[in-house]
Amino acid sequence: MSERTLRGKVAIAGIGETTYYKHGQSPDAEFKLALQAVLAACRDAGIDPKEVDGFASYGNDRSEAVRLAAALGIKELRFSNMHWGGGGGGVAASVANAAAAVHSGMANCVIAFRSLAQGQFARYGRGAAVAAAAGDDAFLFPYGLMSPAQRFAMKITRFMTEHGIRHEALRSIAMASYHHAQTNPRAVMYGRPLTEEKYDASRWIVEPFHRLFDCCQENDGAGAVLVVPADRAKDLPHKPTYLLGTAQGGHHRSAAPVHNAPDYASAHFPTVAKNMWAMAKLGPQDVDVVQAYENFTGGVLLSLVEHGFVDPKKANEFLVLENLLAPTGRMPMNTSGGNLAECYMHGLEMVNEAVRQLRGTACNQVPNPEVVAVLGGPMVTPVSSLVLGTEATL
Amino acid sequence: MSNALPPGLPAPAQEPVAKPYWEGTRAGKLVIQRCKGCGAHQWGPEWVCHRCHSFDLGWEEVAPRGRIWSWQRPHHPVHPALSGFGPYTIVLVELPDAGNVRMVGNLLCEPTAPVEIGAEVEAVFEPHDEADPPYTLVQWRLKG
Numbered sequence: 322m323s324e325r326t327l328r329g330k331v332a333i334a335g336i337g338e339t340t341y342y343k344h345g346q347s348p349d350a351e352f353k354l355a356l357q358a359v360l361a362a363c364r365d366a367g368i369d370p371k372e373v374d375g376f377a378s379y380g381n382d383r384s385e386a387v388r389l390a391a392a393l394g395i396k397e398l399r400f401s402n403m404h405w406g407g408g409g410g411g412v413a414a415s416v417a418n419a420a421a422a423v424h425s426g427m428a429n430c431v432i433a434f435r436s437l438a439q440g441q442f443a444r445y446g447r448g449a450a451v452a453a454a455a456g457d458d459a460f461l462f463p464y465g466l467m468s469p470a471q472r473f474a475m476k477i478t479r480f481m482t483e484h485g486i487r488h489e490a491l492r493s494i495a496m497a498s499y500h501h502a503q504t505n506p507r508a509v510m511y512g513r514p515l516t517e518e519k520y521d522a523s524r525w526i527v528e529p530f531h532r533l534f535d536c537c538q539e540n541d542g543a544g545a546v547l548v549v550p551a552d553r554a555k556d557l558p559h560k561p562t563y564l565l566g567t568a569q570g571g572h573h574r575s576a577a578p579v580h581n582a583p584d585y586a587s588a589h590f591p592t593v594a595k596n597m598w599a600m601a602k603l604g605p606q607d608v609d610v611v612q613a614y615e616n617f618t619g620g621v622l623l624s625l626v627e628h629g630f631v632d633p634k635k636a637n638e639f640l641v642l643e644n645l646l647a648p649t650g651r652m653p654m655n656t657s658g659g660n661l662a663e664c665y666m667h668g669l670e671m672v673n674e675a676v677r678q679l680r681g682t683a684c685n686q687v688p689n690p691e692v693v694a695v696l697g698g699p700m701v702t703p704v705s706s707l708v709l710g711t712e713a714t715l
Numbered sequence: 716m717s718n719a720l721p722p723g724l725p726a727p728a729q730e731p732v733a734k735p736y737w738e739g740t741r742a743g744k745l746v747i748q749r750c751k752g753c754g755a756h757q758w759g760p761e762w763v764c765h766r767c768h769s770f771d772l773g774w775e776e777v778a779p780r781g782r783i784w785s786w787q788r789p790h791h792p793v794h795p796a797l798s799g800f801g802p803y804t805i806v807l808v809e810l811p812d813a814g815n816v817r818m819v820g821n822l823l824c825e826p827t828a829p830v831e832i833g834a835e836v837e838a839v840f841e842p843h844d845e846a847d848p849p850y851t852l853v854q855w856r857l858k859g
Contacts, residue, residue, distance in 0.1 A: 448793040448794035452726065459733065463724055463725060466819060475786060482832055524790065527788065527790065529787075574765065581816055581817050585784070
């Protein structure tokens with residue numbers, strides 16, 4: 322039996338994004354943002370948008386595939402897919418689903434995208450305005466546990482306390498994103514640097530580990546990538562970036578209700594990371610640049626640990642700013658500014674940045690990278706990750 | 716005694732799958748799911764036992780005590796009812812007498828009080844008699 326894998330089978334041929342805005346500042350409707358990002362990705366790939374035959378998204382994206390297909394005059398829709406789960410847990414999964422569709426022959430040319438205008442709809446950072454909380458929330462909301470920061474805070478408290486990891490490690494993660502955003506004109510935090518003093522003086526969102534700058538932004542915008550078969554990518558304008566490995570899901574009962582996941586202090590990547598590295602036939606030591614989704618800096622720590630990038634025993638020593646900066650850090654991370662400082666586009670901006678690094682066109686270019694990992698939204702479930710590489714890695 | 720948090724937060728929907736729990740709290744008892752097939756404790760409530768797949772889930776009164784597994788202290792108000800209030804303390808409590816299942820509640824303490832993982836706590840039943848339908852929350856305080 323032939324090996325079942327996506328390794329080297331598909332490529333990201335085009336990337337696109339809109340202008341990124343602070344929440345509430347987009348002059349354009351959310352669906353229009355989605356259209357702009359899709360068209361930009363097609364333009365980048367040199368492919369007629371009418372050739373697109375599939376759409377994959379996540380996070381309950383409101384821009385439905387059929388509406389996109391109708392609005393863009395798509396000739397034939399062959400694949401439409403929504404990945405379960407909230408937040409950015411599905412960012413890599415949307416690319417993986419697009420890849421699976423392309424590789425299996427279900428479709429030829431699939432867009433993975435996210436459009437999100439929090440200013441036009443409910444903001445994630447607010448508790449839902451409901452009279453009665455149902456399901457899991459019935460056991461959480463009445464105690465004032467409502468927002469994503471609060472949902473995840475106790476995982477971080479437990480992990481940091483158990484391993485004696487200091488808040489300064491999280492500060493380095495935040496500062497790396499802000500540092501990289503200062504040379505990225507697309508970044509919402511472009512021109513707004515973060516210093517240690519500013520971070521330390523920022524207000525608590527949730528004690529003991531979430532200050533303001535540990536938390537992602539809320540933004541308006543859209544991002545998209547175009548996935549095609551690997552052999553087709555060779556004839557397109559850009560240097561192809563190949564999918565080497567990807568996985569999604571969660572380990573044993575990671576979604577157990579009311580904070581009862583057996584492995585509680587987790588970003589939910591233990592099995593996902595293992596499966597991704599297995600498909601990629603690579604490990605963390607082979608990665609040149611890391612894009613690690615920040616909903617909260619504590620989640621980045623957990624995610625880095627579970628993907629094998631950081632040993633929790635050495636986290637205090639390793640997670641210092643200089644190690645995380647392009648071009649010369651030991652592990653350049655979130656090189657466009659990430660969710661904290663480029664744009665909270667639910668991680669889609671990180672896939673775009675991974676492609677830019679491999680093409681050699683990033684704002685904070687790491688010299689000649691061959692492998693870039695994108696670690697999707699941590700601590701939600703299901704989660705997902707992927708590894709991309711240049712032709713040399715095939 | 717005043718409640719842990721100001722009025723106006725969402726009330727719990729007392730859904731069928733969790734009904735015995737809510738009835739228990741009204742009577743000052745901590746009642747959680749326990750599988751009649753294999754004896755596993757289960758929380759939050761679900762229709763099937765995650766261990767043996769029996770649908771014959773019973774409910775059992777358990778000792779209203781536990782240990783702090785983790786904690787947080789929110790400052791930023793995420794709901795209008797919390798504006799100008801806070802910080803307040805949320806704990807995740809492990810119940811050693813019920814297969815170490817965990818419950819979320821507020822720790823009744825000063826907003827600056829240190830909180831320690833592993834500290835022993837006991838349940839405090841907080842009735843909301845004015846609500847329609849009335850309900851009772853389970854809060855926690857350090858064991859004296």
